[in-house]
Amino acid sequence: MTLPDAHTARLQRLRQDWQPIPDKPEETPENTLLALSWTAAGSPRSAVAAGTSAALPSLDEEAERRLDGLLDSRMRGVPLAHLTGRQHFLGLELMAGPEALIPRAETELLGRAAIGLARDTGAALAIDVCTGCGNLALALAHHVDGLQVHGADLSVESVELARRNAAMLGLGERARFRSGDLLAPFDASDFTGSVDLLVCNPPYISSGKVASMAAEISAHEPRLAFDGGALGVSILTRLMHEAPRFLRGGGWLAFEVGAGQGAAMARRLRNDGNWDEVREHSDAGGVVRVVLARRSMINGVVA
Numbered sequence: 001m002t003l004p005d006a007h008t009a010r011l012q013r014l015r016q017d018w019q020p021i022p023d024k025p026e027e028t029p030e031n032t033l034l035a036l037s038w039t040a041a042g043s044p045r046s047a048v049a050a051g052t053s054a055a056l057p058s059l060d061e062e063a064e065r066r067l068d069g070l071l072d073s074r075m076r077g078v079p080l081a082h083l084t085g086r087q088h089f090l091g092l093e094l095m096a097g098p099e100a101l102i103p104r105a106e107t108e109l110l111g112r113a114a115i116g117l118a119r120d121t122g123a124a125l126a127i128d129v130c131t132g133c134g135n136l137a138l139a140l141a142h143h144v145d146g147l148q149v150h151g152a153d154l155s156v157e158s159v160e161l162a163r164r165n166a167a168m169l170g171l172g173e174r175a176r177f178r179s180g181d182l183l184a185p186f187d188a189s190d191f192t193g194s195v196d197l198l199v200c201n202p203p204y205i206s207s208g209k210v211a212s213m214a215a216e217i218s219a220h221e222p223r224l225a226f227d228g229g230a231l232g233v234s235i236l237t238r239l240m241h242e243a244p245r246f247l248r249g250g251g252w253l254a255f256e257v258g259a260g261q262g263a264a265m266a267r268r269l270r271n272d273g274n275w276d277e278v279r280e281h282s283d284a285g286g287v288v289r290v291v292l293a294r295r296s297m298i299n300g301v302v303a
Contacts, residue, residue, distance in 0.1 A: 262288025
């Protein structure tokens with residue numbers, strides 16, 4: 001599309017003076033400017049949604065000033081999703097903000113694997129822990145007909161954001177959220193031994209590496225959502241230990257791992273009699289980023 005002179009100058013500024021971080025590949029200079037423009041015009045949208053726009057929004061003088069202010073904030077490292085209040089995930093436009101981790105494209109690998117499992121197994125009940133803004137839970141509810149999904153997060157603010165997303169998407173009847181520590185909110189007879197699918201995108205960055213993360217992440221997104229303890233696997237370890245109590249025999253556990261963690265996590269599951277099948281899913285670079293495990297059954301009884 002042909003850009004007005006002011007937009008051309010803004011785009012040039014982005015190209016020359018701003019460096020995107022690798023975990024948000026959709027945020028090109030072009031898509032960033034489009035997303036900020038639509039937000040300034042009063043129609044906020046994510047970089048992905050803005051990138052599909054056939055035309056630029058019409059901006060009056062006041063909107064042009066808003067756009068320049070948004071651009072200044074982006075250049076200072078404020079996340080695009082915090083400025084637009086939107087993030088795209090598996091076909092859904094979600095509200096985003098500092099209350100929760102911004103959904104990443106890399107987590108769509110887990111989302112697609114979980115959706116596939118739910119469809120293939122006829123899952124009726126799913127749990128998503130460390131739900132954040134609810135992106136995985138809502139993607140499951142949206143893409144799998146009839147599936148009831150319950151999400152939980154330790155952060156009350158994240159849970160409120162997830163509920164707002166469910167309401168915005170019309171999924172409030174099939175995606176419900178509660179606050180609490182990992183699986184503790186589901187410690188009831190309705191869930192123990194009854195869950196078909198348990199998914200989690202846990203914190204998996206080691207505490208010592210947090211300081212070296214891009215400031216756009218560490219200074220703006222909640223540390224609770226990415227700090228996984230001394231070795232980065234404290235939540236993963238708890239998840240693998242606690243999950244068998246909630247899954248039915250033949251139910252599935254699906255979780256994301258950090259680069260370099262997948263093989264060790266899969267090995268631990270294979271050495272644990274609670275699981276009878278373990279799968280590893282790799283990203284485009286061949287790095288294991290998702291691990292799936294099926295709850296064991298012995299003669300039709302949970303092991």
